[in-house]
Amino acid sequence: MxxxxxxxxxxxxxxxxxxxxxxxxxxxxxxxxxxxxxxxxxxxxxxxxxxxxxxxxxxxxxxxxxxxxxxxxxxxxxxxxxxxxxxxAVHHHLVCDECGAVVEVGDAVFDPLRRRILADTGFVLDPHHFSLSGRCARCTAASSSPSSKRKG
Ligand SMILES: [Zn+2]
Ligand SMILES: [Zn+2]
Ligand SMILES: [Zn+2]
Missing domain, CATH: 1.10.10.10 (Winged helix-like DNA-binding domain superfamily/Winged helix DNA-binding domain)
Structure with a gap:
């Protein structure tokens, strides 16, 4: 078809x-x-x-x-x-440094950042080409569970 x-x-x-x-x-x-x-x-x-x-x-x-x-x-x-x-479907990617999980977020998430960067520097941000790295919810929870160490 x-x-x-x-x-x-x-x-x-x-x-x-x-x-x-x-x-x-x-x-x-x-x-x-x-x-x-x-x-x-x-x-x-x-x-x-x-x-x-x-x-x-x-x-x-x-x-x-x-x-x-x-x-x-x-x-x-x-x-x-x-x-x-x-x-x-333009979206952006957050990649977990620990397990490699990819979390997709909508374009609107970057609107405040885009406006601020444009106002401050005149630079037009296009954040979809590269992913942002960090730690996913699961890895964050695992590393703050009682068996390893407590958060806070
Ligand atoms: Zn994607
Ligand atoms: Zn992870
Ligand atoms: Zn490229």
Missing amino acids: PDERVEAAMERIRASGGRATVDRRAVLEALVRNQDHATAEELAELVRAEHPDCNLATVYRTLELLERLGIAFHVHLGHGPSQWHLAE
Whole structure:
């Protein structure tokens, strides 16, 4: 079944003068189907399940094209390889330094920070490219449980 997000994105590729190739469509479908974050390698694996001749370089080039067109974006979660997303749901990532858990927060969380930084420095903050690090609720609770040491 054709996904309307895939169709809309293919239309944008065509409108930008790009060719709507089978491989490009396959990368888009992998992004849509995957929902969660995926590295280029993971996406290439998904694509190759149906298009065995699609190579990693094609996947990378397609992702770069999708990013230029504002259809997808990548984010660096901790020290790992960059992860790819569809651009329709911009959100931000908090990564736990201890267990690697990723917590997603909405864009509005950064509004006060964005306004303050803009007012003070003229800098336009774009916080989605990198994740913020810290400690997740579970690790915080574990480290403050009676068996280790009490908080406060
Ligand atoms: Zn995300
Ligand atoms: Zn980057
Ligand atoms: Zn954690």
